[in-house]
Amino acid sequence: MKLTRFAVPAVLALLAVPFAVSAQGVPSDSVLRGFQPSGEYALIVDGVPVPGAEIYQNDKLPGMLILTSALPSPVLLSPRTQQAETVNLMKVSKQKDGSVDLLADAVLSPVGQFTTEGENVSFVFQGKKVRLNPRPALLGVKSNADLKGYLPDYVRNAKNYTPNAAAIADLKKLGTPVTVRVFFGSWCPHCRQHVPLLLKVEDQVQNPKIRFEYFGLPRDFNVPEAKKAGIHSVPTGIVYVNGKEAGRITGEGWNSPEVLLDRIIAGPPAKAAKGR
Amino acid sequence: MEAIETTASVPAISRLSSHPIWWWLGTFGGAFLGCVLLVAVWAKALDPAAFMEQIHTEGLDGFLPAQAVALIALAVEAALGIALLLGVRRLWVLVPATLLVAFFLSLTGRSWWLAAHGLRSESASCGCFGNLVQRTPSEAFWQDLVLLVPALLIAYVGRERGPRLPLRRTVVAVVGAAVVALFAWKSPALPLDDLATRLRPGAVTKDFCAGADDSRICLDSIVPELKAGRHLVVMAKLDDPQLTKALDDLNHYAGEHRNPTLWVLSPVTPEEKRAFFWKWGPAFEIREAPQELLRPLYRRLPRSFMVENGKVTRTFGGLPPSLIRSERSST
Numbered sequence: 001m002k003l004t005r006f007a008v009p010a011v012l013a014l015l016a017v018p019f020a021v022s023a024q025g026v027p028s029d030s031v032l033r034g035f036q037p038s039g040e041y042a043l044i045v046d047g048v049p050v051p052g053a054e055i056y057q058n059d060k061l062p063g064m065l066i067l068t069s070a071l072p073s074p075v076l077l078s079p080r081t082q083q084a085e086t087v088n089l090m091k092v093s094k095q096k097d098g099s100v101d102l103l104a105d106a107v108l109s110p111v112g113q114f115t116t117e118g119e120n121v122s123f124v125f126q127g128k129k130v131r132l133n134p135r136p137a138l139l140g141v142k143s144n145a146d147l148k149g150y151l152p153d154y155v156r157n158a159k160n161y162t163p164n165a166a167a168i169a170d171l172k173k174l175g176t177p178v179t180v181r182v183f184f185g186s187w188c189p190h191c192r193q194h195v196p197l198l199l200k201v202e203d204q205v206q207n208p209k210i211r212f213e214y215f216g217l218p219r220d221f222n223v224p225e226a227k228k229a230g231i232h233s234v235p236t237g238i239v240y241v242n243g244k245e246a247g248r249i250t251g252e253g254w255n256s257p258e259v260l261l262d263r264i265i266a267g268p269p270a271k272a273a274k275g276r
Numbered sequence: 277m278e279a280i281e282t283t284a285s286v287p288a289i290s291r292l293s294s295h296p297i298w299w300w301l302g303t304f305g306g307a308f309l310g311c312v313l314l315v316a317v318w319a320k321a322l323d324p325a326a327f328m329e330q331i332h333t334e335g336l337d338g339f340l341p342a343q344a345v346a347l348i349a350l351a352v353e354a355a356l357g358i359a360l361l362l363g364v365r366r367l368w369v370l371v372p373a374t375l376l377v378a379f380f381l382s383l384t385g386r387s388w389w390l391a392a393h394g395l396r397s398e399s400a401s402c403g404c405f406g407n408l409v410q411r412t413p414s415e416a417f418w419q420d421l422v423l424l425v426p427a428l429l430i431a432y433v434g435r436e437r438g439p440r441l442p443l444r445r446t447v448v449a450v451v452g453a454a455v456v457a458l459f460a461w462k463s464p465a466l467p468l469d470d471l472a473t474r475l476r477p478g479a480v481t482k483d484f485c486a487g488a489d490d491s492r493i494c495l496d497s498i499v500p501e502l503k504a505g506r507h508l509v510v511m512a513k514l515d516d517p518q519l520t521k522a523l524d525d526l527n528h529y530a531g532e533h534r535n536p537t538l539w540v541l542s543p544v545t546p547e548e549k550r551a552f553f554w555k556w557g558p559a560f561e562i563r564e565a566p567q568e569l570l571r572p573l574y575r576r577l578p579r580s581f582m583v584e585n586g587k588v589t590r591t592f593g594g595l596p597p598s599l600i601r602s603e604r605s606s607t
Contacts, residue, residue, distance in 0.1 A: 040550065059561050060531065062553065079557030119550035134550060187546055189564045193497055233487075251492035252485075 028093060028101035032076075034058055035065045035100040037152030039186075041121075044131040045070045055132070056100050064132070065100060067092065071125055076102075077114055077132075084111040084123045098155065138186035138216040139223075144199050147214055151186060157196035163204055167262040171205045178210045178265055179240040182249075183231045185217050191235045194254035198237065201258040239264045298434035303363050305430025309373065310360030312423050317354045321460035322472035323575045324350075334383060347457045352376070355453035362445040365435040373431070377424045384420050388413040412487075464575060469593050475573040475581055479588045486568040496586075498565050499539055503586045506536035510595060511570055512578035514542050514552045514562070519578055522595050527559040536582065543567040 035056035043053035043066060053068035064077045067089075074092055076085045091106035114123035121132040138150050148155045182198060184191040195214070202212040217226055217234060229238060237249030239261060247264035249257050320327040327350075328342040337345050356376060359369045391413040411419060436442075463472075470476035474484065481502045485494040496503060510526070512519040519526075519540075530538040538560040544552070549562050573579070582590040 040546075060559055062557050062559055079554050116551070116554040119547050119554065121554060134547070189546065190493060190497060193500060251487070252494065252497075255497065 026103045026105050029104045029106060031061070032058075032063075032106065033099075033101035034060065035063070036156065037098055038064070039151040039153060040134060041132045042135045043068060043070070044133060045128050047129070065092075065102075066130075066132075067100070071128070071130065075111060075123075075125060075130070076108060077121065077123075082113050082116075084114045084125065085109060086111050086125070098152070135186075137218055139218060140216055142214045142216055144202050144212060144214070147186075147195065147199060151192070153192050154196040154199060157193065158200040158203070161197045161200045163197070163201050163258045164256055167256075167258040168201065168204050170262045171201070171210060171258065171265075172207050174207055174209050174265065176209065176241055176265070177243075179243075180210065180212045180237055180249075180261065181229075181240070182212070182214045182235055182237040183217055183226060183229065184214055184235040185219065187219060188234050194235050194257070197254065198249075198257045201261070205258075237261075241265055300434075301430055302365055302432070302434035305427045305433070306360040306363060306365045309377075309424060309427035309431055310357045310362075312427065313353050313357030313373075313376075314361065317350055317357060317456055319472075320346075321350055321456055322463055322468055324460045325464060325575060326571065334386075347460055350460050351453040351457040354456035355449045358452040359445065359449040360431065362442075362448060363436075364442050364445050364449070365431055366437070366442075367435070370428075370432060370435060374428060377420075377428050380420050380424065381417065384413065384417040388417045467593065469575055469579065470591055472575055473573050475579070475588060475591055477588055477590060481583055481586050481588065484569065484573060486566065486572075493566060493569055495541075495565070495569065498563050498569070499541070501537065501539075502583050505585065507539060507583040508536045508580065508596065509539045509541060509583060510578055510580045511541045511565075511574055514540075514544050514548060516578060518595065520556060523556055523558065526595075527557075530558075530560040539563060541565040541570060543570055 035058045038055050038057040040057070041055050041064075043050040043055065045068075050068050050070040053066060053070065056065040056067070057063075058065070062079055064079075066075045066077070073086045073089055076087060077083075078085070085108040087102060087106050087108055091103045093101045093103055095101060111125050112123060114121055119134055123130050135150075138146070142150075148158070180198070182195060184195050198212065202210075215225060217223060217231070221227075221231055221234075229236075233250070235249075235254060237254075237257065239246050239248065241264075246267070247260075249260050249264075253260040324343070324346050327346045328337075331337050331342045331345050331349075336342075340348075352372070353376060356369060356373045360373065481499075482494060482496040484496075485492060487493055499507075499509070501507065502509070508529070510519075526538060526540075529535055540558070540560060540562045542549075542562055542564065543566060544562070544564055546564065549564060552558065552562065576593070578594055580592040580594070580596050581588050582596075
């Protein structure tokens with residue numbers, strides 16, 4: 001495969017990225033910094049999806065940075081100029097918070113114009129046809145790790161949330177079997193704000209009696225599980241205590257899901273959830 | 277008060293209803309109903325565009341354009357409201373008022389039924405009170421029933437009889453109706469956004485919500501960052517030429533670190549948002565907000581507002597003037 005020509009040096013260089021700053025002592029660029037991991041796009045090179053590609057977005061520039069061993073070097077896409085530019089991998093610095101900066105002495109070399117077709121982007125880089133396509137929706141039953149792996153926004157928003165300590169303490173002590181099934185849409189902007197809060201709660205509770213599962217829905221909700229559960233909006237969390245539905249996390253309840261979850265489990269059932 | 281019949285020739289029930297207590301009750305009921313109708317007229321006349329949208333949604337613009345239907349409806353409602361407030365309680369006022377109340381109840385009842393069967397958003401109401409009042413379809417139905425029907429029934433009690441037309445009061449009602457129609461026609465151009473919408477200085481962003489129960493959504497959950505710090509929020513459609521023309525200025529504004537954080541709220545899909553990103557390269561964040569949430573906050577888009585620690589401090593019709601000025605100076 002042609003990609004292997006670049007793969008070894010690129011992987012080695014990617015491994016070196018976190019150390020770029022300390023090795024060179026060069027500060028981050030004042031403008032080309034703060035690229036955040038983005039889960040919006042999938043990279044396709046010569047028609048082949050590249051699952052491990054790292055795509056970062058900077059809303060301030062704005063721009064999108066692609067880091068992958070499938071390309072000879074990182075590529076920066078700038079919507080305003082419609083230009084694709086390349087940068088030396090050693091000038092890319094990963095930060096502790098997961099964001100990426102370009103170093104102050106990074107030099108951008110033009111690759112050429114990229115073209116857009118609605119939300120799809122394509123360009124040619126050293127003879128390779130590169131495409132950025134929106135990722136398909138995450139569907140079916142998923143775990144905490146699946147969501148965090150697929151949607152970097154979820155990691156970021158979970159990190160920024162501080163759950164209610166008393167509710168977490170209650171949930172940690174719980175001895176009754178509870179299942180929390182969350183219907184969500186990976187395409188849904190409100191889920192991006194709310195579901196990560198429950199991921200954080202799950203991380204902190206660590207109680208084997210409480211099982212969290214996340215069910216990704218398509219846009220039209222047209223799956224039997226959603227119909228059976230009577231899902232009209234996402235995110236909706238259904239709380240089952242001893243196998244029976246005890247209440248739902250909906251609407252404003254998502255502002256502090258652990259508090260509502262604790263209240264639902266404590267009972268009285270159903271109405272406490274709906275009243276939120 | 278004109279022409280209350282108290283002669284022995286009228287039936288017993290009429291004699292009973294012409295007792296002063298009944299007359300006072302009827303006057304109170306009529307005045308109350310008149311007040312409710314006038315408040316509803318005021319709310320709708322402030323934002324006739326929203327009223328027109330409701331007329332279109334309900335399919336009431338089959339024979340006349342929505343604007344004409346809106347102006348006629350407002351004039352009729354205003355005339356009846358003023359007449360009732362002035363104590364004109366004759367059948368030629370009460371019968372149309374009854375038809376109007378029945379019409380409102382049928383609209384709210386239909387909305388409720390559609391929402392209950394998942395055919396309409398829970399956040400949509402009939403719009404009888406414009407955008408000033410946030411009501412779900414069920415709330416709208418029950419509130420209208422409680423506010424309008426008892427007052428209407430009481431207004432029938434001790435109603436005025438006789439052939440005489442209360443000329444002066446009728447003229448006032450007709451002139452009032454004409455003034456309301458004229459006001460509604462011109463109001464979009466008047467600086468009444470703060471009056472006509474829920475978005476005004478002093479308002480708290482966490483109170484901007486739409487929907488009920490499962491589908492309730494609040495501005496705070498779409499832009500949680502508004503709770504702290506200073507922000508400039510622009511509500512706009514992404515294909516609005518006003519927005520795209522001012523994009524350089526908006527980008528420049530967003531790039532200045534000392535400026536409040538700039539957000540654009542838009543009723544777009546993620547696909548439209550991504551396409552906008554690649555086409556225009558905004559240097560600010562765009563957040564998708566449902567139309568049901570945004571609609572009560574504006575009469576016309578774009579509309580902007582400043583937020584400080586979750587509280588609205590200033591509002592602007594269109595884009596903030598400073599941005600428009602810099603746009604002009606750069607062209």
